[in-house]
Amino acid sequence: MRYKFLTAALAVTAALNFAGPASATDLEVTHWWTSGGEAAAVAELAKAFDATGNHWVDGAIAGSGGTARPIMISRITGGDPMGATQFNHGRQAEELVQAGLMRDLTDIATKDKWTEVVRPKSLLDSCTIDGKIYCVPVNIHSWQWLWLSNEAFQKAGVPLPKDWNEYVAAAPALEKAGIIPLAVGGQPWQASGAFDVLMAAVGGTDTFLKVYKDKDAKFAGGPEVAKVFKAADDARKMAKNTNVQDWNQATNLVITGKAGGQIMGDWAQGEFQVAGKTAGKDYTCLPGLGLNEVIATGGDAFYFPLLKDEAKSKAQGVLAETLLDPKTQVAFNLKKGSLPVRGDVDLNAANDCMKKGLAILAKGAVMPWTDQLLSQDTQKQKEDLFSEFFAKPDMSLEEAQKRFADIIASAD
Amino acid sequence: MSSSQRPSKLFRNLNAKVASIPMILTALVVFVGGTAWTVLYSFTNSKLLPRLHFVGLDQYHRLWSTSRWLVSIENLLIYGAISLVFSLVIGFLLAALLDQKIRFEDTFRTIFLYPFALSFIVTGLVWQWLLNPDFGIQRVVRDLGWTSFSFDPLYNSSIVIYGISIAALWQGTGLIMCLMLAGLRGIDEDIWKAARVDGIPMWKTYLFIVIPMMRPVFITTLVIIAAGIVKVYDLVVAQTSGGPGIASEVPAKYVYDYMFFAQNLGQGFAASTMMLLSVVIVIVPWAYLEFGGRKRG
Numbered sequence: 001m002r003y004k005f006l007t008a009a010l011a012v013t014a015a016l017n018f019a020g021p022a023s024a025t026d027l028e029v030t031h032w033w034t035s036g037g038e039a040a041a042v043a044e045l046a047k048a049f050d051a052t053g054n055h056w057v058d059g060a061i062a063g064s065g066g067t068a069r070p071i072m073i074s075r076i077t078g079g080d081p082m083g084a085t086q087f088n089h090g091r092q093a094e095e096l097v098q099a100g101l102m103r104d105l106t107d108i109a110t111k112d113k114w115t116e117v118v119r120p121k122s123l124l125d126s127c128t129i130d131g132k133i134y135c136v137p138v139n140i141h142s143w144q145w146l147w148l149s150n151e152a153f154q155k156a157g158v159p160l161p162k163d164w165n166e167y168v169a170a171a172p173a174l175e176k177a178g179i180i181p182l183a184v185g186g187q188p189w190q191a192s193g194a195f196d197v198l199m200a201a202v203g204g205t206d207t208f209l210k211v212y213k214d215k216d217a218k219f220a221g222g223p224e225v226a227k228v229f230k231a232a233d234d235a236r237k238m239a240k241n242t243n244v245q246d247w248n249q250a251t252n253l254v255i256t257g258k259a260g261g262q263i264m265g266d267w268a269q270g271e272f273q274v275a276g277k278t279a280g281k282d283y284t285c286l287p288g289l290g291l292n293e294v295i296a297t298g299g300d301a302f303y304f305p306l307l308k309d310e311a312k313s314k315a316q317g318v319l320a321e322t323l324l325d326p327k328t329q330v331a332f333n334l335k336k337g338s339l340p341v342r343g344d345v346d347l348n349a350a351n352d353c354m355k356k357g358l359a360i361l362a363k364g365a366v367m368p369w370t371d372q373l374l375s376q377d378t379q380k381q382k383e384d385l386f387s388e389f390f391a392k393p394d395m396s397l398e399e400a401q402k403r404f405a406d407i408i409a410s411a412d
Numbered sequence: 413m414s415s416s417q418r419p420s421k422l423f424r425n426l427n428a429k430v431a432s433i434p435m436i437l438t439a440l441v442v443f444v445g446g447t448a449w450t451v452l453y454s455f456t457n458s459k460l461l462p463r464l465h466f467v468g469l470d471q472y473h474r475l476w477s478t479s480r481w482l483v484s485i486e487n488l489l490i491y492g493a494i495s496l497v498f499s500l501v502i503g504f505l506l507a508a509l510l511d512q513k514i515r516f517e518d519t520f521r522t523i524f525l526y527p528f529a530l531s532f533i534v535t536g537l538v539w540q541w542l543l544n545p546d547f548g549i550q551r552v553v554r555d556l557g558w559t560s561f562s563f564d565p566l567y568n569s570s571i572v573i574y575g576i577s578i579a580a581l582w583q584g585t586g587l588i589m590c591l592m593l594a595g596l597r598g599i600d601e602d603i604w605k606a607a608r609v610d611g612i613p614m615w616k617t618y619l620f621i622v623i624p625m626m627r628p629v630f631i632t633t634l635v636i637i638a639a640g641i642v643k644v645y646d647l648v649v650a651q652t653s654g655g656p657g658i659a660s661e662v663p664a665k666y667v668y669d670y671m672f673f674a675q676n677l678g679q680g681f682a683a684s685t686m687m688l689l690s691v692v693i694v695i696v697p698w699a700y701l702e703f704g705g706r707k708r709g
Contacts, residue, residue: 066673070673095461
């Protein structure tokens with residue numbers, strides 16, 4: 001009798017547990033947004049998700065994407081998947097999808113008509129593998145920005161440059177005033193990204209696509225690309241006194257006027273914002289380095305690993321819808337300094353620089369970025385090459401370009 | 413009948429054999445099995461996930477034509493030579509000095525051994541600050557008045573590997589000293605007395621009598637140092653993360669970066685197989701001399 005009573009009691013408690021607020025599910029979300037501006041932006045996502053009655057368990061991994069991605073991937077392949085995870089959409093999660101470890105979101109996408117609201121269309125294409133949609137793009141980030149410190153140029157007594165060439169010409173004056181002309185942090189991806197930006201700006205969109213999309217090694221070793229290496233050499237000389245590692249430390253040099261400028265994606269804008277600086281007054285931005293006003297449609301997206309737990313799978317669906325919600329999009333992107341993935345949201349609060357970006361986007365002047373075109377393997381080889389190039393002033397341009405062409409020849 | 417039969421050799425010391433089964437299995441499955449698996453997959457073009465699609469020696473061709481790998485090997489050789497020579501010499505000297513029946517020997521021993529209690533990551537960070545030109549030694553000396561003083565090994569591509577070696581020596585010599593001291597204490601007092609009676613100077617006694625007697629200790633020490641050299645990784649990550657550029661890269665970091673950052677398992681496996689091969693090349697002749705010789709004697 002006693003046992004029966006116990007079992008009954010247990011059954012009741014168990015039933016009570018299940019009957020509780022079924023919608024309040026904990027969902028762990030991993031990402032690498034840890035700098036001041038980024039953390040403020042991700043808090044907006046968490047707030048919106050918590051408002052749906054679920055609970056956002058923050059799994060921030062410090063140390064930028066290069067450090068975070070291996071951890072995320074090994075958790076997914078090792079059988080301990082999180083509820084959702086950030087990747088740069090494109091080819092970073094390609095093999096995980098092919099191995100069937102990621103959840104297919106096509107049903108939610110058709111229900112909410114993502115194909116109609118997400119713009120530009122290439123964003124959703126990057127999430128699509130074999131006709132199925134596997135990720136939710138949350139923002140558009142483009143690398144092709146030059147951030148200039150108005151204060152630094154004032155101090156050096158030279159007018160603010162309008163494009164890359166004027167900037168290079170102003171470098172000696174900056175140096176004389178004790179200012180580092182160009183800040184490039186020591187993390188390998190920064191040197192490699194800066195080179196890609198120069199390729200798109202100095203070389204032009206066609207050159208960029210011919211090298212990275214068509215992977216034409218002969219062209220990559222030719223005179224058109226040699227011009228880009230010449231520009232990279234200028235950048236190398238201008239950056240030689242930067243003694244910082246992280247990108248936000250390099251941005252901080254620009255914010256405090258210790259450096260003249262930085263080539264960095266629009267995520268740097270969040271840092272200016274957190275520091276209380278105003279676009280146009282304290283700092284100036286030049287999309288496409290002022291030479292080629294096209295922006296790349298790279299960015300961040302959330303992927304959802306396939307889970308067995310039904311409650312969690314349901315919460316994943318809710319999160320996917322929340323991320324694309326117009327209100328979340330505005331709140332998140334204003335803090336992050338990136339552009340929203342929906343064309344139908346109101347961004348009156350956007351600042352000077354974001355408006356420049358939105359205008360370019362409205363004109364349809366977009367191009368794909370290396371995250372979408374190249375595998376991680378090729379990206380890493382490029383990073384090795386350019387971090388060596390920027391740190392070694394005696395590495396000749398011919399040698400660097402030859403090695404670059406070799407990488408493109410074996411690229412996939 | 414059964415009592416007249418000698419028990420099978422297999423069942424002698426049965427308890428001990430049963431007890432060691434878990435470790436034998438671990439060694440076979442994890443070490444030998446894992447190694448064989450890695451070598452096998454180094455001949456494939458596995459990317460993010462392991463795949464059995466063989467491409468022959470392609471990964472090795474690519475490895476040996478990558479400048480980052482060549483720089484890594486060169487760095488490992490320099491780092492290895494420095495830590496081998498200096499930690500043996502400094503460790504032995506410290507031990508010999510402590511062996512002079514000095515006062516406060518315990519205190520000194522503790523001080524010298526203390527760095528070993530820190531992980532490589534902490535050691536690396538401490539030395540990163542000490543060697544940073546803006547906060548560390550250079551700044552202190554300049555503030556004292558010598559304004560042209562320059563000491564920034566971690567920011568100079570041509571000497572960065574020496575800067576890393578300094579931290580490694582600081583961390584590791586204490587342990588070597590303790591091993592050496594134990595060896596010295598194992599030498600019979602009578603040998604010292606006999607040497608003194610014969611009028612042999614102390615340095616000669618150390619060099620020609622004591623050191624040859626300490627051979628087993630030296631071999632243990634050598635194995636410990638050598639293992640530390642090949643696997644050096646965290647110290648570099650904490651101090652320079654391979655920089656400036658690729659000037660302080662090491663093989664273990666190449667393996668990790670290509671396996672996880674570049675999502676190219678095949679390339680990482682090929683590099684780790686090369687690391688294994690280098691260890692084998694060192695170990696096999698030594699084991700042959702050490703164990704092969706004993707049977708003859």
